[in-house]
Amino acid sequence: MGSIKKGKWVGAAVVLAAGILLPAFTTPPPPQPQRRDFNIIAHKYAYEPSVIHVNQGDEVHVRFSSKDVTHGFFLEGYDVDALSEAGKTGLLVRHPSETGNFTSAQEIVFKADKKGKFRYRCSMTCGYMHPFMMGVLIVEPNSLFGQAMGLMIGLLIAGFILVWPSGKSPVLVSEGVPA
Numbered sequence: 001m002g003s004i005k006k007g008k009w010v011g012a013a014v015v016l017a018a019g020i021l022l023p024a025f026t027t028p029p030p031p032q033p034q035r036r037d038f039n040i041i042a043h044k045y046a047y048e049p050s051v052i053h054v055n056q057g058d059e060v061h062v063r064f065s066s067k068d069v070t071h072g073f074f075l076e077g078y079d080v081d082a083l084s085e086a087g088k089t090g091l092l093v094r095h096p097s098e099t100g101n102f103t104s105a106q107e108i109v110f111k112a113d114k115k116g117k118f119r120y121r122c123s124m125t126c127g128y129m130h131p132f133m134m135g136v137l138i139v140e141p142n143s144l145f146g147q148a149m150g151l152m153i154g155l156l157i158a159g160f161i162l163v164w165p166s167g168k169s170p171v172l173v174s175e176g177v178p179a
Ligand SMILES: [Cu+2]
Pocket: 071, 072, 122, 123, 124, 125, 126, 127, 130, 133
């Protein structure tokens, strides 16, 4: 009986170790945060590109310009709002939470520290379709998340093995069933 229990513990330890180690070998290392540059062009009533992808932790630089009238670039979740006047290279940028005025800048810069989908939309009324002028920033999670999932699955399987009834019980049950 003691040896069965010991075997279970060893089994659980092996599964747990696999749960921790396998993801470390099979998933690529987390991407190093890097500088990402984007050129976003606004016109009635869209952004080009309308979807941008970065990895969590990246430093994002957006050069934003307008083709026709003055357009805005309000990025949800990142406290960024910018304005671009057609034909002008510079921008006006502000951080809405700081209630500050717009200051001129060459580009929008922020660190993509939150993962998820964040809409960017026009913050300057530019015509009848203005409310529909939007795009989306997708911040991919750091792959450490994959390793955390591997650890969790390993723990679950180890726990499952520990509480699983011993090998004898199915035999007892089948013996109890009348032939
Ligand atoms: Cu607009």
